[in-house]
Amino acid sequence: xxxxxxxxxxxxxxxxxxxxxxxxxxxxxxxxxxxxxxxxxxxxxxxxxxxxxxxxxxxxxxxxxxxxxxxxxxxxxxxxxxxxxxxxxxxxxxxxxxxxxxxxxxxxxxxxxxxxxxxxxxxxxxxxxxxxxxxxxxxxxxxxxxxxxxxxxxxxxxxxxxxxxxxxxxxxxxxxxxxxxxxxxxxxxxxxxxxxxxxxxxxxxxxxxxxxxxxxxxxxxxxxxxxxxxxxxxxxxxxxxxxxxxxxxxxxxxxxxxxxxxxxxxxxxxxxxxxxxxxxxxxxxxxxxxxxxxxxxxxxxxxxxxxxxxxxxxxxxxxxxxxxxxxxxxxxxxxxxxxxxxxxxxxxxxxxxxxxxxxxxxxxxxxxxxxxxxxxxxxxxxxxxxxxxxxxxxxxxxxxxxxxxxxxxxxxxxxxxxxxxxxxxxxxxxxxxxxxxxxxxxxxxxxxxxxxxxxxxxxxxxxxxxxxxxxxxxxxxxxxxxxxxxxxxxxxxxxxxxxxxxxxxxxxxxxxxxxxxxxxxxxxxxxxxxxxxxxxxxxxxxxxxxxxxxxxxxxxxxxxxxxxxxxxxxxxxxxxxxxxxxxxxxxxxxxxxxxxxxxxxxxxxxxxxxxxxxxxxxxxxxxxxxxxxxxxxxxxxxxxxxxxxxxxxxxxxxxxxxxxxxxxxxxxxxxxxxxxxxxxxxxxxxxxxxxxxxxxxxxxxxxxxxxxxxxxxxxxxxxxxxxxxxxxxxxxxxxxxxxxxxxxxxxxxxxxxxxxxxxxxxxxxxxxxxxxxxxxxxxxxxxxxxxxxxxxxxxxxxxxxxxxxxxxxxxxxxxxxxxxxxxxxxxxxxxxxxxxxxxxxxxxxxxxxxxxxxxxxxxxxxxxxxx
Numbered sequence: 001x002x003x004x005x006x007x008x009x010x011x012x013x014x015x016x017x018x019x020x021x022x023x024x025x026x027x028x029x030x031x032x033x034x035x036x037x038x039x040x041x042x043x044x045x046x047x048x049x050x051x052x053x054x055x056x057x058x059x060x061x062x063x064x065x066x067x068x069x070x071x072x073x074x075x076x077x078x079x080x081x082x083x084x085x086x087x088x089x090x091x092x093x094x095x096x097x098x099x100x101x102x103x104x105x106x107x108x109x110x111x112x113x114x115x116x117x118x119x120x121x122x123x124x125x126x127x128x129x130x131x132x133x134x135x136x137x138x139x140x141x142x143x144x145x146x147x148x149x150x151x152x153x154x155x156x157x158x159x160x161x162x163x164x165x166x167x168x169x170x171x172x173x174x175x176x177x178x179x180x181x182x183x184x185x186x187x188x189x190x191x192x193x194x195x196x197x198x199x200x201x202x203x204x205x206x207x208x209x210x211x212x213x214x215x216x217x218x219x220x221x222x223x224x225x226x227x228x229x230x231x232x233x234x235x236x237x238x239x240x241x242x243x244x245x246x247x248x249x250x251x252x253x254x255x256x257x258x259x260x261x262x263x264x265x266x267x268x269x270x271x272x273x274x275x276x277x278x279x280x281x282x283x284x285x286x287x288x289x290x291x292x293x294x295x296x297x298x299x300x301x302x303x304x305x306x307x308x309x310x311x312x313x314x315x316x317x318x319x320x321x322x323x324x325x326x327x328x329x330x331x332x333x334x335x336x337x338x339x340x341x342x343x344x345x346x347x348x349x350x351x352x353x354x355x356x357x358x359x360x361x362x363x364x365x366x367x368x369x370x371x372x373x374x375x376x377x378x379x380x381x382x383x384x385x386x387x388x389x390x391x392x393x394x395x396x397x398x399x400x401x402x403x404x405x406x407x408x409x410x411x412x413x414x415x416x417x418x419x420x421x422x423x424x425x426x427x428x429x430x431x432x433x434x435x436x437x438x439x440x441x442x443x444x445x446x447x448x449x450x451x452x453x454x455x456x457x458x459x460x461x462x463x464x465x466x467x468x469x470x471x472x473x474x475x476x477x478x479x480x481x482x483x484x485x486x487x488x489x490x491x492x493x494x495x496x497x498x499x500x501x502x503x504x505x506x507x508x509x510x511x512x513x514x515x516x517x518x519x520x521x522x523x524x525x526x527x528x529x530x531x532x533x534x535x536x537x538x539x540x541x542x543x544x545x546x547x548x549x550x551x552x553x554x555x556x557x558x559x560x561x562x563x564x565x566x567x568x569x570x571x572x573x574x575x576x577x578x579x580x581x582x583x584x585x586x587x588x589x590x591x592x593x594x595x596x597x598x599x600x601x602x603x604x605x606x607x608x609x610x611x612x613x614x615x616x617x618x619x620x621x622x623x624x625x626x627x628x629x630x631x632x633x634x635x636x637x638x639x640x641x642x643x644x645x646x647x648x649x650x651x652x653x654x655x656x657x658x659x660x661x662x663x664x665x666x667x668x669x670x671x672x673x674x675x676x677x678x679x680x681x682x683x684x685x686x687x688x689x690x691x692x693x694x695x696x697x698x699x700x701x702x703x704x705x706x707x708x709x710x711x712x713x714x715x716x717x718x719x720x721x722x723x724x725x726x727x728x729x730x731x732x733x734x735x736x737x738x739x740x741x742x743x744x745x746x747x748x749x750x751x752x753x754x755x756x757x758x759x760x761x762x763x764x765x766x767x768x769x770x771x772x773x774x775x776x777x778x779x780x781x782x783x784x785x786x787x788x789x790x791x792x793x794x795x796x797x798x799x800x801x802x803x804x805x806x807x808x809x810x811x812x813x814x815x816x817x818x819x820x821x822x823x824x825x826x827x828x829x830x831x832x833x834x835x836x837x838x839x840x841x842x843x844x845x846x847x848x849x850x851x852x853x854x855x856x857x858x859x860x861x862x863x864x865x866x867x
Contacts (some may be wrong), residue, residue, distance in 0.1 A: 001583060004090075005309075005432065005636050007229040013185070013498055015338065016331070020556055023130060024076055024129045024130045024160060024161065024228060025127060025130015025157070025158055025160060025365070026074065026127070026156055026158060026222075026225060026226055026266055026658065027075060027076075027078070027157050027225040027332070028065070028066070028067035029067070029224070029261075030067060030070070030267055031067075031259050031263065031265065031266055031267065032067070032262070032263070032264045032266050033064060033065075033066045033262050033263065033264030033265070033603065034064070034065040034226065034258060034261050034264075035058070035062065035063075035064055035258075035259050035260050035261065035262065036062070036063045036065065036257060036258050036259060037061075037062055037063070037255075037256075037257050037259055038060065038061050038062070038063045038066075038084070038152060038257075038489065039058055039059065039060035039061075039076045039253075039254070039255045040059050040060075040148075040151065040252070040253065040254045040255075040348045040718040040719070040720070041056060041057065041058035041059070041092045041252075041253050042056045042057065042058075042092070042093070042250065042251065042252045042253075042716070042718070042765045042772065042849060043092055043249075043250070043251040043252075043815070044056055044248070044249070044250055044251075044703055044764075044765060044772050044773065045057040045248075045249055045772070045774065046247050046248060046249065046776060046814070047237060047247050047248070047249040049464045050735075051089060052514040054092065054093055054816075054825075055093065055760075055773070055774065055816040055817065055818050055828075056091075056092040056093070056228050056765070056772045056818070057089060057090065057091060057092060057392045057767075057770050057772055057818065058089070058090050058091070058092050059087065059088070059089050059101075059148070059767070060087070060088045060089075060090070060520060061084045061085060061086055061087045061088065062084075062086040063082065063083065063084055063152065063256070063367075064081075064082075064083045064085065065080060065082050065083075065156075065267055065732070066080065066081050066264040066679055067079075067080055067081075067264070067267065068080065068081050068124070068265065068267070068268055069267060069268045069270065069273060069276045070267060071271065071273075072271060073271070073764075074130060076125045076127075076129045076130070077128050077129075077273075078126075078128075078318050079124060079125070079126050079127075079273055079276060079277070080124070080125050080127065080156070081122050081123075081124055081125075081280075082123050082124075082125060082149070082152065082153055082156070083120070083121075083122035084119055084120055084122075084149070084152070085120055086839075087107050087111065087116065087119060087120070088143055089102060089107060089110045089769075089770060090102055090109055090719060091110065091818070092653040094695050096826065099310055099488035099826055100501060100546070100826070101482050101770075101810035101818050101819070101820055101824050101825060101826050102395060105342045105820070105824075109822070110754070110769060110820060110822075111586065111769045112588075112769060112771065112821070113716075114142065114176070115142055115144075115145050115769055116221055118138075118141045118142055118145045118146075119145050119148060119149070119562070120354045121137075121138055121141070123135065123136060123137045123149050123153055124136035124137075124277060124280070124284060125153050125156060126273055127156065127157070127685060128205050129159075130157065130158055130159045130160070130765040131157055131159075131167060132153070132154070132156075132157045132168065132289055133786070133804050134273075134286045134355055134398065135150065135153060135175070135286065135287060135288070135289035136277060136284040136286055136287070137149065137284065137285070137287055138283055138284065138285070139283070139285050139287075139552075142294075142768065143292045143293070143294035143523070144294045144296075144636055144721070144766070144767060144768030144769075145557055145768070146287075146292065146650065146721070147291050147292060147294070147715075147719040147721070148718070148719035148720075148767070149719070150169075150170040150289050150290075150291055150719055151254070151291075151719025151720070152256075152719070153170075153171050153289065153714070154170045154171075154228060154289060154717060155218070155227075155232065155254065155256055156227075157169055158185060158218075158220060158227075158251065158398045159177070159178050159185075160180055160185060160222065160225070161178065161180050161515075162178055162179050162180045163177075163178055163767060164176070164177045164178075164545035168289065168290065168300050168703070169256075169289055169290070169716055169717070170289060170290060170715060170719060171189065171191065171194045171216075171290075171291070171715055172195050172196030172218040172290050172291075172293045173194065173195040173196070173714070173737070174189050174191065174193055174194040174195075174196040174771050175189075175193040175254065176188065176190070177190070179389070183221060183222050183223060183525075183646040184219065184220065184221055184222065185219075185220040185222060186218070186219050186220075186484045187218040187219075187220065187232075188216065188217055189217075189218075189717070190540055191214035191215065191234070191236075191703055192214060192218075192789070193217050194292060196291070196715055197293075198293070198712075198713045198714070198715065199293075199711070199713050200711050200712045200713055200717065201401065201402035201436060201709065201710070201711055201739060202401070202710045202712075203401045203402075203707075203708055203709050204401070204402075204533075204671075204707070205632050205671065206223045206241060206627060206628070206630035207241060207625050207626070207627045207630050207631065207632035208241070208242065208632065208670075208706075208707060209241050209710070210238055210240055210241065210481040210583075210708075210710040211237070211238065211239055211727050212236065212237065212238040212239075212712065213237050213238075213632065214235065214236045214237075214714075215692050216230070216231055216232070216233070216234045216235075216416035216717060218230060218231070218232035218233075218254075219231050219232075220282050224514070226258070227256065227541075228257070228258040229256070229257050229258065230254070230255065230257070231254070231255050232253065232254040232255075232717065233252070233254075233518070234251075234252040234253075234716060234718070235249070235250070235251050235252075236249070236250040236252075236722065236724070237250075238413055238712075238726070238761075239845055240708070240728075240759060240761065241600075241627045241628075241630075242600055242625055243759060243778060244599065245776070245778055245812060246726060246759055246761040246776050246777075246778060247761070248724065248761055248763040248774055248776065249615050249715075250410035250714070250722050250724075250763060250765060250831050252716045252717070252718050252720065252722075253718075254717070254718050255416070260744065263421075268280070274332060276374070278434045281650070288764070290715075291715035291719065291721075293713070293721075294721065294768065296766055296768050296771065296821070299637070299641070299821075299823070304335055304339045304347065305343065305346065305347060305812065306335070307331075307335045308332065308347050308359075308784050311329075311331065311332045311353060314327075314328035314329075315329065315355055315358040315362075315704070316354065316355060317326060317354065317355075317358075318327070319703070320358070320702070320703075320731045320733070320756070321731060321733065321754055321756055321781065322731070322756055323757070323758050323782065323811070324757045324781065325704070325731050325756060325783055326704065326729040326730065326731050326757065326758040326779070327758045327779065329358070329362055329706075329729050329731070330358045330706075330727045330728075330729045330758060330760055332362050333362055333365050333366050333706060333727070334592050334727075334829075335459075336362060336363060336366035336371055337366050337367075337368050337371075339370060339371070340370050341371075341373045341374045341377075344363055344371055344374035344375075345374045345377060345378060346357065348360075348363065348374060348375070348378040350491035354491075356389060357389060357392045357756070358703065358704055360375065360379075360389050360393055360396070361392055361396050361703050361704040361705070362704065363375045363703075364392075364393050364396035364397060364400075365396050365400075365704075365706035366400075367400060367402060367403070367404070367407070368402070370408060372406055372407060372410065375393060376410055379393055391675070393508075393702055394411075395672075395674070395703065395705075396703075396705070396706075397411060397674060397703070398452065398672045399670065399705050399706065399707065401698055401706060401709030402709065403709075405419045408423070408426060411426075412425055412426050412429055414780070416678065418701070420553065422542065426453075426573070427453075427455055427457065428446045429452075430446055430449045430455065430458070431455065431457060431458055431461065433445075433446045433449075434446035434447065434458070434461050435461060435804070436858065437822060440472075440473060443469075443473055444472060444473060444476060447462075447465065447473070447476045447477055447480055447709075448476065448675075448676075450480055450672055451476070451479070451480040451673045452482060452484060452672060452673050454480075454484060455724060456488055457769070459479075459481070459484070459488060459493060462478075462480055463477075463493065463496045464477075464480050466478045466481060466496065466497075466500060466516070467496055467499065467500055467505065467506075467613055468506075470730070471509070471659065472499075474508065474509070474512050475509065475511050475512050475515070475640075476750065477484045478497075478500070478515040478516055478519070478574065479515055480510050481493070481519055482515055482518065482519050482522075482641060483498075486522065486523045486524060489519060489520075489522075492525065492756050494519075494520055494529065494639065494722070496523075497516040497517075497519055497520050498520065498529065498532070499517040500512060500513060500519050501513045501516040501533070501536075502532065502536065507654060507655035507656060508839075509642075509656055509659075510541065510543075510544045510547075510617065510653065510655075510656075511609065511617060511618050512542075513544070514544065514547060514551075514609060517548065517549070517551070519561045520533065520562070520819055521533070521551070521555065521560075522560075522561070522562065524561075525562055525565060527565060527568065527569060530562070530565050530566055530569045531569045531575060533548070534552065534566075534569055534570070534575045534576075534580075535574070535575060537549055537550070537580050537581075537583065537664070538553075538579060538580045538583060541612055541653050541654065542583065542584070542585050542612055543585045543586065543587045543609065543610045543611060543617075543653075544587070544609070544614055544653075545583045545585065546583050546584065546585025546586065546587045546588075547585070547587035547588070547589065547607070547609050549581060549583055550587065550588050550589040550607075551589045551607070552566060553589075554589045554590060554591050554605075557591075558591045558592075560591075561825070561830060562751050566853040582851045585610070586610050586614065586790070586799045587607075587609045587610050588606070588607065588610060588799075588801070589605070589606070589607035589608075590605065590606055590607075591603060592605075592664055593621070594805070594839070596799065599627065599628075600627045600628075601625075601626045602623065602625050602626070602634075603623070603624045603626070604621070604622065604803070605621075605622045605624075606618075606619070606620065606621050606622075606626075606786065606801070606803065607620050608620070608788060608801065610790070610799075611644075611645065611652070611653055611656070612650075612651070612653050613645045613648060613650030613651070613652075615641060615644045615645065615648075615650075615747060615787070615790075616639070616641050616738075616747060616749060616790065617641060617642065618638060618639070618641075619638070619641065619751075619788055620636070620637075620698070621635075621636065621637045621638075621803075622635070622636045623635045623775065623784075624635075632670065632671060633668055633670070633671050634669075634670060635667065635668065635669055635670070635734070635753065636666075636667060636668035637665065637666075637700070637734065637751045637753075637786075638666045638667070639663070639664075639665050639736055639738060639749050640662070640663065640664055640665075641657045641662065641738065642656065642660070642661070642662050642663075643656075643659040643660050643661040643662060643683075643738070644661055644663075644686075645742070646661075646683075647686075647707065648742070648745070658681055659682070659811070660680075660681070660683075661679055661681070661682055661686045662674055662678070662680070662681050663678075663679040663684045663686075663738050664679055664681075665677045665679065665698065665700055665736040665751075665768055667700045667701060667734055667855075669701060669705075669732070669734070670705070670707060672802070674700060677698050677699075677700050677736070679698060679737075679738050695735040696737065696751060697735035697736060697750065698735060698736055699733070699734075699735050699736060700734040700735060700736055701732060701733075701734050701775050702732065702734075703732065704728065704729060704730070704731050704732075705729060705730045705732060706728075706729055707728045707729060707730050707757075708726055708727060708728030708729075708759060709726075709727055709728075710724075710725065710726040710727075711723075711724075712724040712725070712727045714742050719767075720765050721765070721766045721767075722763065722764065722765045722766075722768050723759070723762070723763065723764045723766070724762075724763050725760075725762045726759070726761045726762075727759070728757065728758065728759040728762050729757070730757050731754070731755065731756040731757075732753070732755045733752075733753075733754040734751070734752070734753050734754075735751075735752050736749070736750060737749070737750045738750075744791075745791060746789065746790065746793075747789070747790050748787065748788065748789045748790075749787070749788045750785065750786070750787050751784065751785070752783070752784075752785045752786075753784040754782075755782055755783070756779070756780070756781045756782075757779065757780055757781075757782075758778070758779040759777065759778045759779075760775065760776070761775075762774070762775050763774040768821065769820065769821045770818065770819070770820050770821065771818070771819050771821075772816075772817070772818045772819075773815075773816070773817050773818075773819075774814075774815070774816050775813070775814070775815040775816075776812075776813070776814055777812070777813045777814075778810070778811070778812050778813075779810075779811050779813075780808050780810050780811070781808060781809060781835075782805065782808040783805070783806035783808075784804070784805050784806070785802075785803070785804050785806075786802070786803045786805070787800075787801070787802045787803075788800070788801050788802075788803075789801075796866070803840075804839075805838055805839040805840075805842065806833070806836060806838050807835055807836060807837050807838040808831060808836045808838075809834075809836075810834050810835070810836050811831070811832070811833045812833070813830070813833045814829070814830040814831075815827065815828070815829050815830075816828045824835070854862070
């Protein structure tokens with residue numbers, strides 16, 4: 001009998017061991033209470049990793065875990081109870097000392113009675129094969145507190161074998177990889193794979209965009225199929241692509257450690273978990289373990305009207321060149337995004353014309369349904385009385401960081417339902433209008449629209465107008481083609497462009513021909529295409545030959561993509577000889593660097609084309625920003641003139657005999673084509689302008705632009721909520737002028753750029769009762785001016801080109817804070833400022849001493865050559 005009893009006990013023991021050896025996840029022993037310590041802490045800094053530079057907080061507690069029910073049909077189906085107690089909140093930075101916001105505060109006062117009671121109410125976790133089947137809690141608990149319990153409960157979901165799978169926990173539905181090594185299991189969560197509903201948006205252009213990276217690693221130490229120690233770390237980093245000083249880092253850690261076990265509750269009987277839960281407490285309900293969204297309430301915050309009253313003075317016209325104007329603009333957009341339509345409309349209706357344009361900039365840039373409805377109600381598009389405000393609205397729409405269906409619907413006046421149909425409607429509006437337009441003004445309007453839309457379907461129409469169009473129409477069509485990326489400039493497209501340049505079918509203006517040549521050279525040109533372009537030098541009108549020659553030199557000097565094939569062609573003597581490469585003239589082309597580092601570069605380029613009589617035909621100033629393989633056309637300012645030869649009794653160039661007198665300016669700003677500006681049109685208008693002797697600059701664009709706009713809400717696996725935002729704004733003023741003096745036989749063009757820029761990065765981690773944050777901001781005020789002067793009293797003409805970048809202050813600010821919901825806070829501020837010296841950029845290198853002698857420019861100006 002004794003032997004039989006011993007054999008029975010051995011059988012039971014071996015059976016129990018075999019079951020535990022084959023469990024797929026954590027398994028709790030019957031009638032045991034597991035007593036653990038738990039802590040979650042978060043650090044915020046700029047990524048330098050020094051503890052003394054961080055802000056954050058730690059929430060720690062004891063945790064009791066017990067098995068309530070196990071399915072009689074399998075050990076891998078369990079219901080466990082998790083209860084938090086003895087909660088404490090403290091600084092992660094122990095050097096804070098008496099400055100700690102938690103000094104003299106007990107847990108009840110920090111967290112609040114309602115929150116603390118909710119946090120200490122137990123939750124139930126239904127685990128099947130180690131994975132969460134259901135998460136049970138009480139209804140109507142504070143969301144932020146519920147998330148903290150979700151973060152703890154999610155740690156109990158794991159598997160004891162290696163492999164990759166998908167799991168649903170507080171972070172969402174995520175791809176997870178396990179690596180099992182004896183008594184240790186590591187869990188790597190691919191955070192970028194997590195599917196979770198969170199608000200957010202970003203700027204589409206990579207140059208102005210934000211790069212972020214997230215990692216999550218948890219290490220379990222296992223004994224007897226249960227965790228005896230766990231450490232988890234989640235890291236989020238971000239950085240502004242083109243400005244590496246705007247960075248941020250969030251480090252979130254969790255730690256769970258088993259202290260002891262003691263006698264626990266007896267298992268509850270039953271085969272259905274639902275009946276067991278009802279028996280435990282009928283108030284329990286199944287809720288999602290995925291983290292839920294919550295917003296902390298702002299106590300004592302001013303209304304939108306009160307915020308506007310403190311912002312308004314900074315947005316007055318006389319203050320727009322200051323960085324403070326941009327900072328106020330960005331802050332007000334932030335408040336507009338939480339405002340209702342009625343509040344916004346009230347402010348719009350109460351303002352005067354002096355500050356209204358800036359207010360329209362801000363309201364449109366907010367890009368919320370309420371702000372859009374408010375601005376559309378306020379603007380009357382049937383009246384010309386508010387045309388300035390209408391234009392500011394349309395410009396702000398053009399720079400929109402994340403345009404939505406409602407905005408597109410408003411712009412094309414459509415009542416269609418889906419985004420896809422709206423896009424089709426917008427395409428038809430542009431392409432159909434261009435195809436059917438009969439008036440030159442309408443054609444020009446649709447071509448400019450296509451210059452922004454860059455629809456691939458529009459290329460055949462552009463080729464048609466480029467080759468068969470007259471004057472400005474042909475020129476706009478070719479410059480629109482110039483904005484398409486190289487893959488869209490196919491061999492068929494280049495056939496048409498070659499016909500235009502070589503005038504195979506009709507005579508074209510040299511502005512059109514040179515643009516066609518530039519597109520060919522920038523779009524993987526063939527050997528024969530390059531050879532034919534180079535052979536044409538010397539056969540062209542004098543200034544056009546000089547222009548094309550300088551374009552070739554610029555390609556070689558700056559090592560542009562076409563430089564290799566150009567060098568191959570130049571090995572042929574028939575192409576590369578003195579007769580062809582010694583042409584005189586005043587036209588020029590030059591490209592250089594504004595700034596350059598291994599990560600990014602800023603370039604400028606200036607090409608200037610004169611008529612045979614020495615009068616400016618076109619000056620084209622471009623500034624590009626490059627980050628990796630991405631690029632952005634930060635600005636382009638083109639001044640064009642035609643039909644002025646009669647003023648000096650000169651002969652027009654071939655194909656330009658019948659051109660009307662005209663001068664104007666066209667600009668692209670951050671890849672957005674702006675409305676062209678006319679200095680004068682027609683001979684009578686020209687004479688009136690000359691007699692008035694006014695050289696006042698004409699404004700091309702002036703206003704406030706939301707340039708960078710990134711917002712990201714992050715659900716940390718600890719249960720805390722993080723927000724990461726980067727906004728960048730500009731106050732910009734671009735103006736241009738053209739002066740023409742018959743008395744002095746001199747012409748002068750000026751393009752002036754004034755800009756104030758502010759970029760603000762902000763990261764916060766919020767538990768609803770305590771918040772930590774880090775603000776990083778950079779600001780500058782800068783100016784760039786280009787002046788081109790031509791004296792045509794003798795031949796060859798004397799030409800002086802100058803480009804100056806003013807000295808600019810560069811200021812950086814860093815603010816770190818910790819703040820309780822009760823109001824007590826800790827703030828640390830740092831400031832760094834330096835003056836970036838003004839720069840002189842070479843535009844041409846021929847006969848530079850003559851420019852200095854004849855024009856005697858001021859010392860800070862850049863004088864780069866008579867030629």
